[in-house]
Amino acid sequence: MFPGVSATPSRRIRFGTALLALLALSACTAGPTFHARRITTTPLPAPSTPTPSLSPSPTAKPTPGSLAWYVSQVPTFPPAPPPQPVPLPATGSAPFWHRLPTEQPVAFITIDDGGLARPPAVIDFIREARIPVTMFLNSPAAEEHTDYFRQIEAAGGVVENHTITHTSLSGRSYDFQKQEICGAADRLETLFGKRPTLFRPPFGNRDASTLRAAHDCGMRAVLHWSETVHEGKVRYQTPEKVVRPGDVLLMHFRPALMDDLLGALKAIHRAGLTPALLEDYIPLT
Numbered sequence: 001m002f003p004g005v006s007a008t009p010s011r012r013i014r015f016g017t018a019l020l021a022l023l024a025l026s027a028c029t030a031g032p033t034f035h036a037r038r039i040t041t042t043p044l045p046a047p048s049t050p051t052p053s054l055s056p057s058p059t060a061k062p063t064p065g066s067l068a069w070y071v072s073q074v075p076t077f078p079p080a081p082p083p084q085p086v087p088l089p090a091t092g093s094a095p096f097w098h099r100l101p102t103e104q105p106v107a108f109i110t111i112d113d114g115g116l117a118r119p120p121a122v123i124d125f126i127r128e129a130r131i132p133v134t135m136f137l138n139s140p141a142a143e144e145h146t147d148y149f150r151q152i153e154a155a156g157g158v159v160e161n162h163t164i165t166h167t168s169l170s171g172r173s174y175d176f177q178k179q180e181i182c183g184a185a186d187r188l189e190t191l192f193g194k195r196p197t198l199f200r201p202p203f204g205n206r207d208a209s210t211l212r213a214a215h216d217c218g219m220r221a222v223l224h225w226s227e228t229v230h231e232g233k234v235r236y237q238t239p240e241k242v243v244r245p246g247d248v249l250l251m252h253f254r255p256a257l258m259d260d261l262l263g264a265l266k267a268i269h270r271a272g273l274t275p276a277l278l279e280d281y282i283p284l285t
Helices: 008-030 067-073 121-129 139-144 146-154 174-192 208-216 257-270
Strands: 106-113 133-137 158-161 221-223 227-230 233-236 248-252 274-276
Touching: 067 121, 067 257, 106 257, 121 146, 121 257, 133 139, 133 146, 139 146, 139 174, 146 158, 146 174, 158 174, 174 208, 208 221, 227 257, 233 257, 248 257, 257 274
Parallel strands: 106 133, 106 248, 106 274, 133 158, 227 248
Antiparallel strands: 227 233
16 A cells, blocks of 8 residues: 555445445346335325305495485484374464473474575485484475475475565564465465475564464464584583483584484484474374
């Protein structure tokens, strides 16, 4: 051996020669094709195709400001009790009420005038939400927009009297007041086929002549109000700031009438009451 040269390479050569001979023998006995050692693994499952859900998709929320949204916001009320009509005084004047003298758990929604604005969606809102409303109309507005008010009437509303010219009656002569009240009643009867039986004086202004003229024109009662509603906000006339049984809520045919109706309904619901129709509580005879 040469100095410094290791004997290890010769051993490696002999070991490699023996290994080659063994592999050649294995190849002959295994057949003509040589197979390297296989790495066995558990195959991954094929991706499954998603199965469509059979359950219905959630209903989309109504768009705020749409009719569907307003209807969805209406509270659920308990059924109104069978109405107990209030007694009417046997005098030559119609009674004047800020609120109906009843303790039944009901309140009343009223809408005045009719000449300023008539939101189209109000008709469907009243119909779909089954809102009982009394409309105190000026006869010229009723004549000009008869079809609109007839549709509300068909949805359950009732037309009542609010004079011809919307003039303050207090202090005017009996004859003037009678003409305003009777003249409007005559025209409304012609337009809607039913004579009004309730009257609201413009601005709530009245005197003894107003009540006598209303009675002589066939009005069963003269109605003021307990709360007003404007742009969805309820304005209370009492420090308790709550709708009481028999209260009358006043709003007008204005652009925000949808909000006013919804605001009134929510206030009535918070008080534990149910909206009802005035005419069911004031007998015709």
